[in-house]
């Protein structure tokens with residue numbers, strides 16, 4: 001009865017479009033691209049009348065989701081952790097640390113909606129969405145081939161060498177820099193509707209993008225000078241602390257560019273809502289990293305991929321963040337000293 005009343009009530013509305021709220025990993029090229037590709041796929045293969053609202057999610061200490069934010073007719077999460085909320089109707093992720101708890105993992109195991117997908121073997125969540133959309137929903141991915149190609153390169157750190165990762169010549173890399181470093185909360189939301197529809201080089205020429213690039217490139221240049229002074233490598237492991245500077249969103253390959261013989265890096269940075277411990281491995285290292293960094297970060301409440309992870313602390317937990325960073329540096333240095341044997 002209630003259902004019937006609701007239905008007739010809705011029928012009176014002039015705008016009967018379905019409202020799709022898309023939650024995506026914010027300040028991340030793959031996150032923004034995943035939101036873009038998901039919405040194009042949805043429009044072309046699920047419902048053509050979708051009205052999309054985009055909401056960025058960031059890793060932080062404490063609760064990641066607010067149940068009351070799941071207010072769309074459909075609520076999708078892409079490139080971010082699983083939520084067992086019944087309001088979430090779509091989910092795509094490729095992070096090794098995708099579940100906040102064993103209960104969430106078990107909940108996903110019981111999931112048979114054909115709307116929630118997980119595969120940590122994909123380099124990017126965007127290429128994962130493209131594959132699922134094609135295989136299961138008949139989506140034609142040719143029009144988004146450039147985006148899929150570049151999200152795999154950027155999220156999978158598949159640059160030829162550290163120099164090309166730091167030089168940022170390709171349009172996708174300039175967009176990555178803008179997405180990671182922009183302080184404007186609406187910048188990524190303006191970008192998403194373009195990402196799955198226009199060539200990346202065209203997007204760079206849009207005034208709202210073109211205008212932010214020069215100052216961000218200058219900031220990138222300055223960050224390299226700072227990191228040159230602040231990074232210290234010992235036993236194949238780089239450590240740096242830039243929590244006294246406003247540098248979150250720095251290019252994470254700079255430390256490897258400056259220390260080509262390194263295997264790991266552990267960095268501390270700070271923004272208004274978190275102190276972040278970034279733990280990564282050098283994609284161009286001649287010595288194979290043997291420690292699973294997702295597992296290391298999970299021990300401290302963080303997560304990520306085997307080769308790169310992070311932990312977020314509350315802004316006032318500076319001391320705990322430093323302690324964690326120091327412990328991880330010691331652990332990684334010890335593993336390198338023990339010889340890059342198998343593990």
Ligand SMILES: [Mn+2]
Nearest residue numbers: 030079125155
């Ligand atoms: Mn991703």
